[in-house]
Amino acid sequence: MDRKEIFEKIRDIVVEELGVAPEKVTEDARFIEDLGADSIGVMELVMKMEEEFDMKIPDEDIEKLRTVGDVINYVLEKTKS
Amino acid sequence: MLKVDNGTNWALILGASSGFGAATAKKLAECGLNVFGVHLDRRATLPKVEALVEELKSFGVKVKYFNTNAADDKKREKVIREIKEITSREGGKIKVLMHSLAFGTLKPYLGERPEEDVTRQNLEMTVDIMGNSLVYWVRDVYRAGLFHEDARVFAMTSAGSHRVYPSYGPVSAAKAVLEAHVRQLAYELGGKGIRVNAIQAGITDTPALRKIPGHEQMLEWARKANPSGRLTTPEDIANAIALLSRPEAYWINGAVIRVDGGEDLI
Numbered sequence: 308m309d310r311k312e313i314f315e316k317i318r319d320i321v322v323e324e325l326g327v328a329p330e331k332v333t334e335d336a337r338f339i340e341d342l343g344a345d346s347i348g349v350m351e352l353v354m355k356m357e358e359e360f361d362m363k364i365p366d367e368d369i370e371k372l373r374t375v376g377d378v379i380n381y382v383l384e385k386t387k388s
Numbered sequence: 389m390l391k392v393d394n395g396t397n398w399a400l401i402l403g404a405s406s407g408f409g410a411a412t413a414k415k416l417a418e419c420g421l422n423v424f425g426v427h428l429d430r431r432a433t434l435p436k437v438e439a440l441v442e443e444l445k446s447f448g449v450k451v452k453y454f455n456t457n458a459a460d461d462k463k464r465e466k467v468i469r470e471i472k473e474i475t476s477r478e479g480g481k482i483k484v485l486m487h488s489l490a491f492g493t494l495k496p497y498l499g500e501r502p503e504e505d506v507t508r509q510n511l512e513m514t515v516d517i518m519g520n521s522l523v524y525w526v527r528d529v530y531r532a533g534l535f536h537e538d539a540r541v542f543a544m545t546s547a548g549s550h551r552v553y554p555s556y557g558p559v560s561a562a563k564a565v566l567e568a569h570v571r572q573l574a575y576e577l578g579g580k581g582i583r584v585n586a587i588q589a590g591i592t593d594t595p596a597l598r599k600i601p602g603h604e605q606m607l608e609w610a611r612k613a614n615p616s617g618r619l620t621t622p623e624d625i626a627n628a629i630a631l632l633s634r635p636e637a638y639w640i641n642g643a644v645i646r647v648d649g650g651e652d653l654i
Contacts, residue, residue, distance in 0.1 A: 345513040363431045
């Protein structure tokens with residue numbers, strides 16, 4: 308998966324889970340401050356991302372994933388083989 | 389062994405994968421109720437949930453767990469639609485609805501720095517999940533015609549509804565709201581055969597308690613202070629709920645029932 312594909316999958320998840328307009332979902336957008344996720348919203352996003360990208364995201368990593376771009380980098384890092 | 393049902397009717401447990409919810413699911417399955425469970429688990433904890441579901445099935449009852457956010461309107465509606473389909477196909481009504489959702493913000497109202505203060509979003513989310521969601525579930529299950537003619541609703545509260553613990557403010561508020569909803573629902577639904585009560589558990593070592601900053605001190609205090617000489621366990625709560633789900637408990641309505649070995653007297 309390349310950066311663009313990962314971005315599109317994350318954008319779809321964010322639009323579905325948080326009910327925000329697709330154009331608000333940019334690489335710089337912060338989940339809590341810009342996209343309006345509360346802590347249960349973050350939990351749901353993480354669940355969907357674990358499913359979509361077939362990975363486990365431990366608690367200690369969640370706090371580091373503040374923006375859409377952070378998640379793209381995380382997925383790229385974890386899936387490179 | 390205590391009997392609640394003969395494998396026809398169902399329990400619906402919100403917060404069914406750990407702590408009080410999981411223990412009650414096991415006890416009610418043992419007592420002959422089929423189990424619907426709603427839980428929110430990531431991949432790390434899913435294997436434990438799968439093992440729990442298998443254990444429930446070993447009692448010879450039907451089990452269906454939904455991994456979804458019980459506080460989200462659309463997701464609640466979807467679960468209730470599925471429950472309606474399953475019960476219209478396989479029979480049975482909801483005899484027990486248990487609210488044991490533990491997901492909230494645990495921090496002081498005034499943090500060390502202003503940016504650490506509790507926010508509007510923190511308070512509203514916590515009160516919504518741990519308090520208000522009871523109303524929506526009970527209402528929608530009722531509107532869907534899913535309640536048994538002699539049904540019980542149990543909402544898990546704590547001494548925090550009337551006591552103070554560090555960092556527990558948002559959850560304290562949610563518990564006070566939850567108890568108000570229990571009274572109102574008991575008033576509106578008592579005449580329809582649905583009895584609504586709050587269960588006030590003593591301090592219990594559950595995954596939810598372990599998220600409270602300072603929980604070690606709470607556990608240490610309760611071990612010493614509890615008049616019955618130990619902490620409350622999830623099984624203590626499950627046993628009480630099974631008893632209160634028996635037909636003989638029909639006249640108990642709108643109460644906050646302490647199941648704590650006498651801890652709240654101290």
